[in-house]
Amino acid sequence: MTKPADDFYWVDDREPHFARRKEILKAHPEVKELFGSDPKLKYITVALVIIQLTVALTIHHLSWLPFLLVTYIVGATISSALFLAIHEITHYLAFKSKRNNNILALIANLPIVFPYAMSFQVYHALHHWDQGRDGVDVDIPTVVEAKTFKGFIGKFVWFINQILGYAFRPIFVKPIKIEKWQIYNIAFQVLAMAIFLPFAGWTGLLYLLLSLFFAGSIHPTAGHFISEHYVFEEGQETYSYYGPLNKITFNVGYHNEHHDFPNIPGSRLPELKKLAPEQYDHLHSYNSWVGVIIGFLFNKDISLFSRTKRK
Secondary structure: OOOOOOOOEEEOOOOOOHHHHHHHHHHHHHHHHHHOOOOOOHHHHHHHHHHHHHHHHHHHHHHHHHHHHHHHHHHHHHHHHHHHHHHHOOOOOOOOOHHHHHHHHHHHHHOOOOOOOOHHHHHHHHHHHHOEEEOOOOOOOOOOHHHHHHHHHHHHHHHHHHHHHHHHEEEOOOOOOHHHHHHHHHHHHHHHHHHHHHHHHHHHHHHHHHHHHOOOOOOHHHHHHHHHOOOOOOOOOOOOEEOOHHHHOOOOOOOOHHOOOOOOOOHHHHHHHHOOOHHOOOOOEEEEEHHHHHHHHHHOOOOOOOEEEEE
C-alpha cells in the first residue's frame, strides 16, 4: 500500500475491524461477556465536571504563572479526560438507555464551553461504520489542510490548532441535519454558561478555554489524535497505544480493540487484548504518545496525507 507524497493511501477493501471482529467472535465467543455499560463511568464523569468547574470558579486568586501551571496540569488533563468520557458515552457505555447516556453527555460537555457532544456522536458513528470513507469520515484532514500545512512548521501549526480542524472540518466535509439532541445540547450549554460565567468571571472562562486548547495541542494526551490512524507502518490503518496515559483517558489507546468492539467499554479493553493476543500482539503499537507527536512532527515521510481513505 504505497502512495504519492501529495495524496492519501487509497484502498478498495473494507476497513480491517469488520473481519477481525468476526474472527475473534468465532474463536472467542466469550468476548460477549465484555459487552455492555461501565457502571463507574457516570461517577467518574460527574466528578471530573465538578472538579473542573470548581477550579474555574476559584482560580482567579492565582497569579499568571501558577494559573498557567494549574491550567496545563489540571485543566488540560481533565479536559482531555472529558473529551474521552464523551467518546465513551456516545457509544452508550455509561447506561443501558440511550436517553440517559445523552443526558450524561450534556453534563460532561459543560466544562468544554462549546456544545459539541451530540454532533460528535453523529460524526463519530460515521467514523466507525464508514472508516476512511471519502466525504463521510471527517476525522481525516481535507486535501486543503494537507497541502497547506506541510513540513515541520506546517505540521506544528496544524497540530497545535488541530482542535479547530475537528470543530470546523465537518461543516465543510459533511454537514448534518440538526436534530433534537443537538438543539438540547446547544440550549443546555448556553443556559449553563449564562448561569456559570458571571460567577467564574473572565478568568474562569479563560481557564476553561485554555484547558480546552492545551488538551488538543501541547498536552501529552493529544498524541492520541495522531496515534490512532496516521499511517506510520504501511499496510496498517489503526494503531493502539499501551502506555500509562491510558489510565487517565479511559483506555482510548486500545484503539484497534475499540474499533473491533465499540460496545466494550474502555475499562474492559485490556481484557479483550489478553483474550485474543493472536489478533493484536503482532500489530504495530506505541508506548509513548509524546514519541508519536515527535515522530509526526519530525519524520519527513509522515504528513497530513498519511491517512487511509476509501471512495
